[in-house]
Amino acid sequence: MKRATSAERGPVRTRRSGVFMETLPPPPAPLPRFEVEVPPPDLSAWREGNCGIPGVMHFESRRVGPHVVVVCLIHGNEYTGAIVMDELLRARIRPGSGRLSVIFANMAALAQFDPDHPVASRFIDEDMNRVWSEDTLHGTRSSHELDRARQILPVIHTADILIDLHSMLWPGRPLVLSGRAPRGVTLARQIGATKLIVADDGHADGTRLIDFARFSSPRTQARACLLEAGQHWQAQTLQTARRAVRAVLRPSCFVAADTAGREGRETAQCMMVTDLVRAHSSRFAFVAPFRGGDIIARRGTLLARDGDDEIRTPYDDCMLVMPNLRPGRGQTALRLARRATPTTDGSFPRPTP
Ligand SMILES: [Zn+2]
Structure with a gap:
């Protein structure tokens, strides 16, 4: 089982300096049109x-x-x-x-x-x-x-x-x-x-x-x-x-x-959720159209901007769990997970803070 040490783990959210204020992301776009391939059943x-x-x-x-x-x-x-x-x-x-x-x-x-x-x-x-x-x-x-x-x-x-x-x-x-x-x-x-x-x-x-x-x-x-x-x-x-x-x-x-x-x-x-990222502002925006299950190799990779904050991967090989590409303020935008090996009794270890 590999546990994160403080040396391996970085912050998820950091406040940007004022220098970058002009690059704030635009307000979130409305939801795209989702294709309905399979019609609902008659139950x-x-x-x-x-x-x-x-x-x-x-x-x-x-x-x-x-x-x-x-x-x-x-x-x-x-x-x-x-x-x-x-x-x-x-x-x-x-x-x-x-x-x-x-x-x-x-x-x-x-x-x-x-x-x-x-x-x-x-x-x-x-x-x-x-x-x-x-x-x-x-x-x-x-x-x-x-x-x-x-x-x-x-x-x-x-x-x-x-x-x-x-x-x-x-x-x-x-x-x-x-x-x-x-x-x-x-x-x-x-x-x-x-x-x-x-x-x-x-x-x-x-x-x-x-x-x-x-x-x-x-x-x-x-x-x-x-x-x-x-x-x-x-x-x-x-x-x-x-x-x-x-x-x-x-x-x-x-x-x-x-x-x-x-x-x-x-x-x-087997992956274990370590972090939950909530949108603190109405301007949360991912920097790329990430998909759930994507694994980001490098710690510190920029994932999203949330008002004045930047969201980055806190460790190497970080998996994105069900990113919500249009989160409203206060909603869960993303969860992060790392590979985990169940312990001998089959359970998952607690995440390291
Ligand atoms: Zn559901």
Whole structure:
């Protein structure tokens, strides 16, 4: 395991001197037009669900086995995972052992999808992937997404293995977010559909589903991963989601093996998030159209300007995790990751400050 020493690590953000003030970047441009290669699915067959919870399909085998839960549409406009599950449900997928649940998390947001404004239907009221703390779930606040999270909570509470299917707005390498626990990393390797596993500690502005206590507490064995299958609405992303889902379902359900999914298991690159860069101004601008998964060889390389600040790589071989090429003020613009070797128990080490 290689840890950064203070000699190897530089600052991420530095304040520029006044000499450069005239080179401040212009205000961010509006979002480009994103191509929608794959149209949204018709999920009306699953709207009622079959177990008393709308949008949840649940099946039980007579043989003992884990409860596998596939979640799609946590973000309403990220529907490639929903297409995969619609295909499998229409093919009458059933567990050979244990239980299988398929959750279409936010059909109401998907119903608002407009190919002319495809970014707008991510959620109705709030990000459904930031509400999974006990305090939030059991608090008094109400929103469409929070109420829906409470509705599907009984299924989440009994999940043994969970995969949460997402895609990305900006171009980048597909990846699996594993969390830092060994069991999440093990599941990420099993998924194998991407060659990139990224471990992190979640987001300060709310708890993700994969960080829900059931999947992150040392007192349980349930495991969860989040798949970022590629860019939204792209055919290639659909293929990656298919491979990942089949890898997760194959041990307990009757689905054909997908040999293409195996290759990532041994060769997956494991990266650990070390830094989060938030846009402090409304003038945050990258100096190049970076893609998620890009690895910047040299420490100190200029990545972006943010008002009077410069953002640079703090160490050599620094990977850019899902850069947001148009961050609003206060939003996450970028996360940085370095190669990490899981420790002997399979967990990722904590980043060195
Ligand atoms: Zn998402």
